Amino acid sequence: xxxxxLFIRGGEGSDAxxxxxxxxxxxxxxxxxxxxxxxxxxxxxxxxxxxxxAAKTYGKWIVAAIILFLAAVGGYLYWQHRQAQQSVADSEAxxxxxxxxxxGNLKGADAELAPLGNSSSDVTRASALLAQATxxxxxxxxxxxxxLYKQVAGDEDIPEPLRDLxxxxxxxxxxxxxxxxxxxxxxxTLAKPGxxxxxxxxxxxxxxxxxxxxxxxAGRLFAQIAADKQVPNTIRSRAVQVASSLGVDAxxxxxxxxxxxxxx
Numbered sequence: 313x314x315x316x317x318l319f320i321r322g323g324e325g326s327d328a329x330x331x332x333x334x335x336x337x338x339x340x341x342x343x344x345x346x347x348x349x350x351x352x353x354x355x356x357x358x359x360x361x362x363x364x365x366a367a368k369t370y371g372k373w374i375v376a377a378i379i380l381f382l383a384a385v386g387g388y389l390y391w392q393h394r395q396a397q398q399s400v401a402d403s404e405a406x407x408x409x410x411x412x413x414x415x416g417n418l419k420g421a422d423a424e425l426a427p428l429g430n431s432s433s434d435v436t437r438a439s440a441l442l443a444q445a446t447x448x449x450x451x452x453x454x455x456x457x458x459x460l461y462k463q464v465a466g467d468e469d470i471p472e473p474l475r476d477l478x479x480x481x482x483x484x485x486x487x488x489x490x491x492x493x494x495x496x497x498x499x500x501t502l503a504k505p506g507x508x509x510x511x512x513x514x515x516x517x518x519x520x521x522x523x524x525x526x527x528x529x530a531g532r533l534f535a536q537i538a539a540d541k542q543v544p545n546t547i548r549s550r551a552v553q554v555a556s557s558l559g560v561d562a563x564x565x566x567x568x569x570x571x572x573x574x575x576x
Contacts, residue, residue, distance in 0.1 A: 421447060422444060438464050438478075441464050444456075457485050464478035465478040480516070487519075495516060496517055499517050512547065515534075515537065531555050539565040
């Protein structure tokens with residue numbers, strides 16, 4: 313009986329007196345919480361499968377798109393390289409042609425300028441055509457010069473200042489064969505104060521006004537030209553003289569100019 317009691321007491325004393333020890337044993341006996349890691353593993357496997365399926369379905373198209381993109385970039389870079397090479401070649405050819413013009417070899421210059429009239433460079437093309445027109449004038453081929461100036465003036469890819477220059481020079485060439493009203497209409501946007509070509513375009517417009525009998529309007533226009541300090545002095549000096557001949561005193565616009573004679 314005593315042994316039994318001692319056994320019971322001993323049993324109570326061993327574990328009941330140390331609850332924390334029992335708790336630790338119970339914790340060690342429980343399996344670890346694997347729910348979160350299991351979900352993560354399933355999610356990673358699902359993503360991997362989705363990527364594999366996408367690669368099978370769209371892989372060829374993606375590769376094709378990349379190839380096309382690289383081909384486009386390569387083509388553009390090659391085009392830029394070719395453009396740069398062609399631009400250098402055109403510039404050298406234009407310089408050579410202009411040297412021939414300066415030395416009086418107009419025939420040789422014209423032959424070199426002809427292919428440059430089709431250059432992909434807008435400025436080179438315009439310069440070549442304008443130079444050819446100048447050669448044509450020197451060779452008394454006004455018809456060819458007129459056609460070349462019209463070609464430049466009508467090419468919207470060419471910078472506007474060069475097109476305006478071609479318009480003014482073409483009008484000079486065609487002036488004698490044009491009606492005064494047509495001259496005035498062609499130069500209407502250029503024969504205005506502040507425009508870079510006001511001097512030349514204004515002179516031609518003024519002469520057309522005289523031709524149609526509008527001396528008063530022409531006199532006022534030439535006085536405007538004489539007063540515009542942006543206009544070259546040679547043109548201003550002529551404008552003073554023409555204005556004077558039309559009864560308009562514009563001499564004050566060019567003080568010190570011996571040719572600026574007041575109207576009498």
